[in-house]
Amino acid sequence: MKKQKPFPRGHGILMPIFSLNSQYGIGTLGEEAKSFLDFLSRAGCNMWQLLPLGPTGYGNSPYQCFSAFAGNSYFLNPEWFLKMGWISSELLQKFKIPNTGRVDYGYLYQNRKELLGEIFSQFKKYATVNQKNELKEFKEKNDYWLKDYTVFLALKEHFNECGRGEFPRFKTKNEAALLFAEKNLKNEMERFAFLEYAFEKQWSEIKAYAKQKKILLVGDIPLYVANDSADVWANPQLFQLDDLGNPTDVAGVPPDDFSSTGQLWGNPLYKWENHALNSYAWWKARIFRQSEFFDVIRIDHFIGISNYYSIPVDAKNAINGEWKKGPREELINAFLEASNGIKFIAEDLGVVTKDVRKLIKSSGFPGMKILQFAFDGSDNPNLLHNIPKNAVVYTGTHDNHTAVGFFNSCTKNERKNARKYMNVKQNKVLAYSLIKECHKSRANTVIIPLYDYLMLDDQARINLPATTNNNWEWRVTKAPDNMLADEIRALADIYKRL
DSSP: OOOOOOOOSEEEEEOOGGGSOOSSSSOOSSHHHHHHHHHHHHTTOOEEEOOOOSOBOTTOOTTSBSOSSOOOGGGOOHHHHHHHTSSOHHHHHHTOOOOOSBOOHHHHHHHHHHHHHHHHHHHHHHOOHHHHHHHHHHHHHTHHHHHHHHHHHHHHHHTTTOOGGGSSSOSSOOHHHHHHHHHHOHHHHHHHHHHHHHHHHHHHHHHHHHHHTTOEEEEEEOSSOOSSSHHHHHOGGGBOBOTTSOBSEEEEEOSOSSOTTOEEEEEEOBOHHHHHHTTTHHHHHHHHHHHTTOSEEEETTTHHHHEEEEEETTOSSSTTOEEEEOOTHHHHHHHHHTOTTOEEEEOOOSOOOHHHHHHHHHHOOOEEEEGGGSOSSSOOTTSGGGOOSSEEEESOOTTSOOHHHHHHHSOHHHHHHHHHHHTOOOGGGHHHHHHHHHHHSSOSEEEEEHHHHTTOOGGGOOOOTTOOSSOSOBOOSSOOOHHHHHHHHHHHHHTTOO
């Protein structure tokens, strides 16, 4: 196996697109994204870590998307369409709402379709020949995933947004489904293709600006895909489904610190033997597509590549699942073969077995260390003196408390151990000290969530695993200022991360 070279010493910030400030109910690929890149550059960062960019459904989780290849049309910047002449400023004004500090998914669900539908209508009327040719070329280039995706979404819309498993006659891709869509849903398919074209155009501007600022964009690939997705619909042979197209076993993790009954994610499991038969072609296509968006990819739930947790589909929780062997080196080799020059980070949190450690070592992918996990009183692998150079260290991830929230809610013993280890007497400076510990570590890469630099409590927490309410909503109400950027830069300079 070809081994990935370590990252140079540096630092970055975790900040989802949806958390950016804007006037449209959610963060977008607009000027706020470019302003954040300016902030990162001033702070001396070389990385911006984002969560998955895919289109989300019920529950709004970016780890349960309608496609592993598509972009989320909620992130489209409406003002870009104004610049293109495909919407009037008067109509655009109608869709502006105050930023309350939370993503308003209800508003988006009710209103964004109308806005984007009007934009598509104007595109059809007023786009130039070159612009229409660009759309045609985009469709041809991305036909390997786009056609199935547009058919799937058009069917969902036609069947009142029901899940894949409730499609009449069309639970999985078949000739009848394609004929039905071509005959009845052609305009809808064209609209969804247009939105993906617009997403790619807008994202390319962000990526070019990031390159200009020498900022690497760090993406995120969920290991599993949603049952209600174009991926499962179009490729049933690659998943553990029964003859009716329903999952037989599903993904999750056993009981852990997040949940005493484990996490029952519900994603269909892969039929790994079928992936191997065609040399992991679907995975190679997926990695290549993400390489067009990002410079670095974090592989979520990396341990599932070594051993995956299989839970019966009718289980009420994740207690009685079973560990099974994953594709291991074969899949890692497929990643590297399709990587297109990008690098990888392994999210190796959870049950790190001997096999997982072997896979991490042989791939050269840096694993992750979380300082919030460090203070249980043992010689914990997340403690500063145990963190290796080839690692990415965080105060916490999107699944954890904010640093302030952690010290507000941790046990007395954890707080005592943290104060002793970091030589801190006052509780109110513990959160800042945690950030400082990350920068001080030997780890080549430090990534801190923006809300920790802002010293926010758990009102800014992004996700509480094993729950479905109030997640993926936190937003900044104003851009972080130059003073904070200069403070971050000064800290990074002390520990030679610039």
